[in-house]
Amino acid sequence: MALDCQTCGACCVNLPSNQAEGFTTWVEIEPDARLLTRRDLVRKLVTYDADGVPHLRISADGRCLALRGAIGGRVRCDAYHDRPAPCRRVQPGDGWCLRYRREHGLDPAR
Ligand code: SF4
Numbered sequence: 001m002a003l004d005c006q007t008c009g010a011c012c013v014n015l016p017s018n019q020a021e022g023f024t025t026w027v028e029i030e031p032d033a034r035l036l037t038r039r040d041l042v043r044k045l046v047t048y049d050a051d052g053v054p055h056l057r058i059s060a061d062g063r064c065l066a067l068r069g070a071i072g073g074r075v076r077c078d079a080y081h082d083r084p085a086p087c088r089r090v091q092p093g094d095g096w097c098l099r100y101r102r103e104h105g106l107d108p109a110r
């Protein structure tokens with residue numbers, strides 16, 4: 001059975017192993033991302049690192065602030081049509097997907 005992103009959301013939460021290592025910036029946003037032209041979304045979803053590079057903002061528990069719903073339940077992305085390139089790169093069933101699912105306690109295969 002194909003993996004269904006709308007009942008997953010695991011790759012929209014920082015990996016527990018990253019959090020354990022203290023990473024607070026997470027998905028980097030490419031300079032020409034459409035997201036960066038949306039002032040409303042920038043205000044809510046973007047943070048800048050010490051070098052001024054934009055990243056998706058995450059909550060203390062590692063969730064991207066655009067993610068709605070509970071991991072493994074019904075989820076959606078509030079910025080889906082404007083999400084940055086790294087969000088588009090992860091594909092259901094690829095290596096990153098399976099790693100995220102495994103680390104967040106979801107069966108990698110279903
Ligand atoms: S971890 Fe995989 S199945 Fe889950 S939302 Fe991301 S790409 Fe989709």
Ligand code: SF4
Binds near residue numbers: 065
């Ligand atoms: S912007 Fe959307 S797709 Fe990207 S990590 Fe956040 S919730 Fe997931």
